[in-house]
Amino acid sequence: MDYIVESALLTHGIKDLSEDVFRHYWGDDPSKIVWVEKGKLIIGTLERFLPFREKAVAAAREGRMTRRANHFNLDTYLEMEEDAVLTASGALSVCAREGINAAVTAGIGGFFPELLEDNGKHLWTKGDGPPDVATLTSLDKILISSGPKDMLDYPGTIRFLHEHGVSVCGVKRDIYTGYLFIGEAAELPDMIQDARGMKGPALIINEIDETKRMSDRSILDEAVLCGLETEKRGGYYHPAVNAYIEEKTSGYSARLQLAALLENARLAAKL
Numbered sequence: 544m545d546y547i548v549e550s551a552l553l554t555h556g557i558k559d560l561s562e563d564v565f566r567h568y569w570g571d572d573p574s575k576i577v578w579v580e581k582g583k584l585i586i587g588t589l590e591r592f593l594p595f596r597e598k599a600v601a602a603a604r605e606g607r608m609t610r611r612a613n614h615f616n617l618d619t620y621l622e623m624e625e626d627a628v629l630t631a632s633g634a635l636s637v638c639a640r641e642g643i644n645a646a647v648t649a650g651i652g653g654f655f656p657e658l659l660e661d662n663g664k665h666l667w668t669k670g671d672g673p674p675d676v677a678t679l680t681s682l683d684k685i686l687i688s689s690g691p692k693d694m695l696d697y698p699g700t701i702r703f704l705h706e707h708g709v710s711v712c713g714v715k716r717d718i719y720t721g722y723l724f725i726g727e728a729a730e731l732p733d734m735i736q737d738a739r740g741m742k743g744p745a746l747i748i749n750e751i752d753e754t755k756r757m758s759d760r761s762i763l764d765e766a767v768l769c770g771l772e773t774e775k776r777g778g779y780y781h782p783a784v785n786a787y788i789e790e791k792t793s794g795y796s797a798r799l800q801l802a803a804l805l806e807n808a809r810l811a812a813k814l
Contacts, residue, residue, distance in 0.1 A: 546645040546687070546811040547586055549634040550578040550596075551611055552804060555782035556649075557797035558600045559789060562593055568801050574647070574808040577637050579612060582624030584637065599626065603782075611779060613674035614681070631686055632674035638684045644743075645685035647811050649804040650722045651675045651746075652781070653691040653700030669707040676700060680707045684743040687811050689803045690750050693722045694767050694784070698729035705732045710745040714810065723788065723796055724760050725753055749810055751803050762791045 553565075553576065569589050576592045578585050585591070599609040612620050613632035620627040629637065634646035652675040669680045679686060691697035697719065705711050713719065713731035720728050731748060766787040773783035788796045 544644045544685070544811050544814040546574070546647050546808065547577045547634055547637060547643055548574050548647045548804065548808055549631050550576050550592065550628040551630040551633070552649055552785075552800060553592070554578075554596050554599045554609065554628040555603070555611065555779065556785040557789065557800055558603055558782075558786070559794065560797050560801065562597070564798070565589065565593065565801070568798070568805060572805060572808060574805075574812075577629050577634050579610075579617075579620055579625065579627040579629065581626060582621050584621065586637070586641070595626070599628065608779060608782070614678040615674060630674065631688065632678040635678045635682055635684050635686060639682045643684075645687055645811050645814075647687045647804065647808045649689045649800045649807065650692040651686065651688045651690065653695040653697060654703065655694070656696045672703070676704060679704060679709050679744050679746055682744060685741065685745045685747065687747045687749065687807045689800075689807060690719050690722050690748045692781070692784075693724045693726060693763055697721070698727065701729050701731065704746055708744060710741065712741075712745060712747045714747065714749040719748055719750055720753065721756065722751065723799065724757055724763055726760075747810070749803075749807050751799065755799060757788075757792060757796065762788055765791070 575586050580595055610620050610625050610627035611630055612627040613630045614636035617633050617636050631648040631651050638646050652673045670677055691700050701711050710733050711731055712733040712735050714735045717731050718728045719731055720726055766784045769787040770780040770784040774780045
């Protein structure tokens with residue numbers, strides 16, 4: 544399976560990891576990363592990506608966050624000749640443009656609690672909702688991930704995707720219990736043995752081993768509040784959440800996410 548790796552997590556989500564740490568984890572992995580540099584779409588190696596990342600991380604420390612491009616705003620940043628990192632949604636969009644089978648990420652977006660339904664009424668349809676969800680239901684592509692993020696209604700997100708034509712496949716088991724933390728169990732409709740040679744739309748969930756996840760969910764609660772405050776000030780929610788958790792875990796969450804993303808890339812290469 545040919546695939547590309549999103550760049551938003553690598554740039555915004557784990558921004559405090561050094562180049563040496565990246566090279567140590569990445570090793571000789573041949574995976575290609577996708578980003579936008581001065582309005583030009585780039586699909587390149589880690590070595591090609593690292594100078595761009597260094598520039599973007601330096602800008603973030605000065606309060607100038609590089610754009611985050613998804614399927615719905617990617618053309619805008621290309622036309623503006625902006626620098627941009629690509630979320631999972633943005634990487635899926637590039638897959639559709641370039642004829643690539645799959646995008647690789649770690650945690651994905653989804654519906655926040657109480658936003659999926661209103662008094663039993665469905666508020667969203669195919670092609671609607673948060674960018675990662677809307678893109679999965681809009682494009683016949685495959686997203687290989689570690690699953691929806693912990694603060695989300697991930698049982699509802701998984702159910703919504705399945706009900707709107709997306710195959711949702713587990714790799715290690717037929718339930719999903721969270722991303723960086725352990726939460727409630729959500730049933731996964733399919734398993735990976737049914738996914739070999741599959742076509743999209745599909746979400747493959749290669750969850751992080753529970754023994755490696757963090758147990759103190761108060762960190763998650765505090766991180767969510769930090770993300771909401773950042774969003775109120777015009778910043779990006781998910782990078783703020785990641786940064787808070789990374790700080791409180793002395794970098795452990797960042798290394799865990801990088802390792803998870805690379806495991807997902809290696810899975811993509813095997814399929």
